[in-house]
Amino acid sequence: DVKVTQSSRYLVKRTGEKVFLECVQDMDHENMFWYRQDPGLGLRLIYFSYDVKMKEKGDIPEGYSVSREKKERFSLILESASTNQTSMYLCASSLSYRQNTEAFFGQGTRLTVV
Amino acid sequence: DQQVKQNSPSLSVQEGRISILNCDYTNSMFDYFLWYKKYPAEGPTFLISISSIKDKNEDGRFTVFLNKSAKHLSLHIVPSQPGDSAVYFCAASDTNAGKSTFGDGTTLTVKP
Numbered sequence: 281d282v283k284v285t286q287s288s289r290y291l292v293k294r295t296g297e298k299v300f301l302e303c304v305q306d307m308d309h310e311n312m313f314w315y316r317q318d319p320g321l322g323l324r325l326i327y328f329s330y331d332v333k334m335k336e337k338g339d340i341p342e343g344y345s346v347s348r349e350k351k352e353r354f355s356l357i358l359e360s361a362s363t364n365q366t367s368m369y370l371c372a373s374s375l376s377y378r379q380n381t382e383a384f385f386g387q388g389t390r391l392t393v394v
Numbered sequence: 395d396q397q398v399k400q401n402s403p404s405l406s407v408q409e410g411r412i413s414i415l416n417c418d419y420t421n422s423m424f425d426y427f428l429w430y431k432k433y434p435a436e437g438p439t440f441l442i443s444i445s446s447i448k449d450k451n452e453d454g455r456f457t458v459f460l461n462k463s464a465k466h467l468s469l470h471i472v473p474s475q476p477g478d479s480a481v482y483f484c485a486a487s488d489t490n491a492g493k494s495t496f497g498d499g500t501t502l503t504v505k506p
Contacts, residue, residue, distance in 0.1 A: 284437070311492065313493070315496075320403070320498060321498060322400075322483065322496045322497055322498035322499050323438070323483060323496040323499075324496075325493060325494075325495075325496075328492070328493055330492055336492075336493075338493070370437055370438070372437075377492045378489050378490060378492055379489075380425075380426040380443075380445065380487060380489055382428055382430075382440035382443060383440070383494065384440070385430075385437030385438045385439070386437050387435075387436055387437050388435070388436070388437050
């Protein structure tokens with residue numbers, strides 16, 4: 281059974297804190313993604329990676345960075361959390377670059393910045 | 395510039411009837427389209443997909459139709475069941491770009 285696991289279901293952080301969201305997949309997928317989901321705005325891509333140490337900006341990368349040191353792990357970093365980063369964060373993986381296959385999502389992390 | 399649009403935020407249908415969810419796109423480079431279903435407090439799960447070389451794909455109660463000239467796709471669920479109540483996201487991919495663009499989602503409610 282394929283699995284994408286996000287380290288936390290719920291997080292509460294203070295404004296200005298550095299926040300790490302971790303994601304691990306066990307499917308040997310090359311592609312990994314970070315999205316945020318907000319009401320009425322759908323899923324917006326923050327960053328994605330198609331190989332270890334490779335990263336590409338998505339549609340809304342400002343205020344975020346990512347790290348992919350190992351194939352199975354993709355981390356999202358909020359350098360200095362702000363209240364407008366309160367959201368549901370979803371990690372996903374898919375087979376490989378330039379192959380049309382579906383993405384598998386984690387269960388999501390509900391982040392609240394106070 | 396929103397490249398993938400789901401113009402109906404919500405849809406309500408009676409159990410046993412057909413549900414039709416619609417999606418429009420603007421980028422002619424999109425060549426692969428997917429539908430995902432999302433329950434509250436869970437991540438989206440893949441439902442069905444279609445390549446741009448086809449105009450229809452079926453999987454059980456779910457059928458996706460693609461009209462490339464109109465840049466429109468739709469998801470038909472027949473018959474609808476209460477367990478189908480969820481948010482449905484349309485997504486479109488440009489194979490060369492390696493990523494999908496999602497619509498805003500449509501909340502489907504199937505009434506018993």
